[in-house]
Amino acid sequence: MSDIVTKEQIRRPENLVYSKTKLLTDKALSYCPGCGHGTAHRILMEVIEELNAQEITIGIAPVGCSVLAYEFMNIDMQQAAHGRAPALATAVKRLMPEKIVFTYQGDGDLAAIGTAETIHACNRGENITIIFINNGIYGMTGGQMAPTTLPNMKASTCPYGRDVTTMGNPLRMTELVAQLPGVHFVTRQAVHTPSAVRKAKKALRKAFDLQKENKGLTFVEIVSNCNSGWKMTPVQSNKWMEENMFPFYPLGDIKVDGQLVK
Amino acid sequence: MKELKLMKGNEAVAEAAIRAGCDGYFGYPITPQSEIMEYLMYQDPQKTTGMVVLQAESEVAAINMVYGGASCGKKVMTSSSSPGISLKQEGISYIAGAELPCLIVNIVRGGPGLGTIQPSQSDYFQSTKGGGHGDYRLIVLAPSSVQEMADFAGLGFDLAFKYRNPVLILGDGVIGQMMEKVELDEFKPRWTEEEIRRNTPWSTMGKLNNRERNIITSLDLDSHKQEKHVAHLRDKYLEIEKNEVRYEEFQCEDAEYLIVAYGSSARISQKAVELARAKGIKVGLLRPITLFPFPKKPLLNYVGKIKGILTVEMSLGQMIEDVKLAVECKVKVEHFGRFGGIIPTPDEVVVALEKQIIGG
Structure with a gap:
């Protein structure tokens, strides 16, 4: 007998301390290594699993990097046209109020082309959860300026940096929708450190719990990195995000129990 | 009741x-x-x-x-x-x-x-x-x-x-x-x-544990798969063309001329047929009820039996292209229409028939 421990010996059920949720498929993620989407997907599906809500949850995927979210989430899903996910979600929830409905949208989808759908779904107080991944850039199409691109930040369509005098200011959609009476819970989170991931997962859990209680719209922004679009290593991009994104998009709860957090 | x-x-x-x-x-x-x-x-x-x-x-x-x-x-x-x-x-x-x-x-x-x-x-x-x-x-x-x-x-x-x-x-x-x-x-x-789950097994009503997840999407990044999908759509449209053509004929049995019109233009044209018949003109009306699928075969059947077709539309003439294709350009086809929100009168239709088809 050798003293060397084999893989088989390690992979015993009693040694198992963590396993991937069954609500994620085995398909390899299409996201760039270092991107926050994968973690966001994981905690989202963990929350749905913890709620035992797989059979009653319908997710709506956007157009953008997460256009193929339905390939990775093992639940019934719809793939919306660019920006229109809140309109689909509105109908799904109105027609089947007993279901759990969420949209998963990037910043171009939610804060540019889908501004009207987002604001009006929020204003009607649709009893859905909107998950908003904000990385300040159009990732999938190759790094163009997004509505959330920071002032002076470079992107392929603002190669000299975003000049706010000609290109407009970054849009804080999350603060904007928090003003609307139909919106019950608004928070901004991140997934770049273990503690941030835990907080973000707690926030998602709260959003879905509130949806189950028919409290109105719940809105979870996750500020994320885009190391490819930002032309950085994953580590550099997380540092840059802390130093530049978080001051402009501060983390924490913005609206709780229908009241703005002072 | x-x-x-x-x-x-x-x-x-x-x-x-x-x-x-x-x-x-x-x-x-x-x-x-x-x-x-x-x-x-x-x-x-x-x-x-x-x-x-x-x-x-x-x-x-x-x-x-x-x-x-x-x-x-x-x-x-x-x-x-x-x-x-x-x-x-x-x-x-x-x-x-x-x-x-x-x-x-x-x-x-x-x-x-x-x-x-x-x-x-x-x-x-x-x-x-x-x-x-x-x-x-x-x-x-x-x-x-x-x-x-x-x-x-x-x-x-x-x-x-x-x-x-x-x-x-x-x-x-x-x-x-x-x-x-x-x-x-x-x-x-x-x-x-x-009933919905039974009638639409593809629908996204929540993934029950006894089935695979359902996905509603129009996206396929693999062009070979997308080509297959579009070919499937084509086959479906051909099936629809085979099964679902609907149209109505009015006084067509002995017709020498045909008016083709749909919707409210067909109502107006029906009156025009009556007015023209009173003048001794043997004209009938074919009213497509389905515009897709278009009643191609019923129109083709008139080739050799009629002398000309007038399409009446409240437009510059759009359906006329489908009528011409249907009769394979073997019959004279002319368009009469009012547009921009103006509705033609039955008298105007009769005049157009006389000028553009019978006299033309």
Whole structure:
């Protein structure tokens, strides 16, 4: 007998301390290594699993990097046209109020082309959860300026940096929708450190719990990195995000129990 | 028990939709079809049949609500008029690509642009050739009476679910606004969740543990798969062309000349046929009821039997192209139309027939 421990010996059920949720498929993620989407997907599906809500949850995927979210989430899903996910979600929830409905949208989808759908779904107080991944850039199409691109930040369509005098200011959609009476819970989170991931997962859990209680719209922004679009290593991009994104998009709860957090 | 009522076309399609077991209506106001949503809001079917009626923030949102609802196997519909239907084209393309059933009503007004609020038939190309981007067709029903506005709601949903394809009711400002006697069907109950799961095994109502997840999408990045998908759509459209052609003939038995017209133009042309017959002109009317599939074969059958065809449309002449293709250019085909919101009179149609076809 050798003293060397084999893989088989390690992979015993009693040694198992963590396993991937069954609500994620085995398909390899299409996201760039270092991107926050994968973690966001994981905690989202963990929350749905913890709620035992797989059979009653319908997710709506956007157009953008997460256009193929339905390939990775093992639940019934719809793939919306660019920006229109809140309109689909509105109908799904109105027609089947007993279901759990969420949209998963990037910043171009939610804060540019889908501004009207987002604001009006929020204003009607649709009893859905909107998950908003904000990385300040159009990732999938190759790094163009997004509505959330920071002032002076470079992107392929603002190669000299975003000049706010000609290109407009970054849009804080999350603060904007928090003003609307139909919106019950608004928070901004991140997934770049273990503690941030835990907080973000707690926030998602709260959003879905509130949806189950028919409290109105719940809105979870996750500020994320885009190391490819930002032309950085994953580590550099997380540092840059802390130093530049978080001051402009501060983390924490913005609206709780229908009241703005002072 | 059937029920007899005096109604506007817009009201009739709304009432018939409730009775057909419609689950949801999503719309945005635009003249001349706003009565559809007004009627539904006034009837408040949520309290009776459970049907959802929602005023969206735009036509774009409304059609995407239809997309979401149809994805769940629900009987959902929207309505609008020409400029609003243009806005819906993106969503319609997605719905066609994802193969979802739904009902769309277009009460056409004159264009292009904001145009006029008066009746027109200038959206024929948009309705029958696709409308949005990509290779797809809608099933297009053209009512020529308030009765047909009512009948086509139920028929529209049946065809939409039979073929998993959007169905368009192409009316116009005349059909939408005029009042006529209408016989309404009995109320059909809405499908239960169990029935929806059985009738639409593809729908996204929540993934039960005993099946794979359902995905509604129009995306396939693998071009080989996308080609297969589009070929499947083509086969479906061919099937629809084989099975679903509908048309009506009026005084065609001994006809030497033919008028081809749909919708309110067909009503006007019917009168024109009577006037021309009184003058001794042997003319008949062929009224396409489905514009896609178009009654190609019935028209081809007239080759060798008639001397000429006049198409009457409230447009610069759009359906005429399908008529020419149908008769393979073996018969003279001329167009007569008023446009920009002007409705032709039966007398004008007779004059056009005499000048362009008989004397021409």
